[in-house]
Amino acid sequence: MNNNTPLIPTRMFFTKGAGHHKNKLQSFEIALRNADIAMCNIVPVSSIFPPNCKIIARARGIKLLKPGQVTFAVMAREATCEPNRLVSAAVGLATPKNSGQYGYLSEHHAFGETMKKSADFAEDLAATMLASTLGIELDPDVAWDERKEEYKVGQKHKFVSRSICQSAQGHKDGLWTTVLACAVFLME
Numbered sequence: 001m002n003n004n005t006p007l008i009p010t011r012m013f014f015t016k017g018a019g020h021h022k023n024k025l026q027s028f029e030i031a032l033r034n035a036d037i038a039m040c041n042i043v044p045v046s047s048i049f050p051p052n053c054k055i056i057a058r059a060r061g062i063k064l065l066k067p068g069q070v071t072f073a074v075m076a077r078e079a080t081c082e083p084n085r086l087v088s089a090a091v092g093l094a095t096p097k098n099s100g101q102y103g104y105l106s107e108h109h110a111f112g113e114t115m116k117k118s119a120d121f122a123e124d125l126a127a128t129m130l131a132s133t134l135g136i137e138l139d140p141d142v143a144w145d146e147r148k149e150e151y152k153v154g155q156k157h158k159f160v161s162r163s164i165c166q167s168a169q170g171h172k173d174g175l176w177t178t179v180l181a182c183a184v185f186l187m188e
Contacts (some may be wrong), residue, residue, distance in 0.1 A: 009072065010020075011054050013061030014091065015165035015179045024079055031077075035180060036062045040071035043117035045185070046151035047074060047129065049103035050093055053185075064186055072185040076107035076122070080170040088113050088167035089179045091120030094130045094159045099148035103159075104130040107184050127159050137155040 015037060017028025032038035036058075065071065077090035088110045095103030106125040112117050131137065166179040 004021045007072075007187060008050050009053055010050075010152045010188050011056050011061070011186040012049070013058050013065075013184050013186070014162075014164040014182065015058050015061070015184060016164050016179075018166055018168045018177065018179045019176045020171045020177050022175055024081070024176040024178070027180075028077070028180070031178045031180045032113075035182060036151070037182065037184060038047065039067040040069050041063055042182075043070055043072050044075050045072045047105045047126075049093055049105050049183075051100050051101070051102050056186075059184060061184060074105045074183040075109060075180060076079055077111050077178065077180040078109040079176055080111070081174055081176045082170045083174050084173050085149065085170040086112050086114075086116060086167060087170065087177060087179050088118040089150075089181045090115075090118040090122035090165035091183050092119070092124070092126035092161060092163040093183065094123065094126035094161040096130070097160065104133075110173075111166070113151050114155055115165045115167040118167065119163040123161040123163045124166065125159055126133040128165075129157055133137060175188065 015035040017031040017034030019027040021027040078087040083141040092106045104126045141186045164181045170177045
């Protein structure tokens with residue numbers, strides 16, 4: 001790669017994890033280990049899913065990582081030290097049916113939400129952001145087609161979406177509980 005080559009990910013995978021420890025940072029480290037990405041130097045990035053980027057299986061993506069590798073990821077993360085408090089972290093993805101166009105990723109972090117509620121919210125948020133780039137207002141409750149599992153936006157736009165979410169209850173003994181969900185980018 002030369003200095004003129006833009007860093008555009010060609011592949012991406014989803015992963016998630018949870019961790020408990022008396023120290024907040026160590027609970028985060030355990031969550032990263034649980035997600036199988038602790039060996040990387042994670043660099044958080046914002047919300048664009050590149051055109052023609054391929055989504056690969058988590059197991060395949062993990063095998064492509066090298067210890068110490070600088071790794072870009074969209075990451076959602078939440079933590080609590082309150083016993084039994086529900087925490088969740090979700091990443092949603094919405095992409096146009098045309099893979100040559102870019103899509104959107106969103107992060108959502110919450111207290112007291114179920115995994116399904118957080119995951120659905122993250123997907124709706126990503127779809128809403130993608131629609132806004134096209135100058136379209138999207139009402140996720142109206143646009144979602146359950147049977148086809150896609151958003152229908154106007155006459156000519158269709159988005160597909162997915163999400164990953166991790167939730168956990170705060171440790172009963174008050175240890176820090178950290179949850180994370182990530183979309184991990186890979187370069188050629």
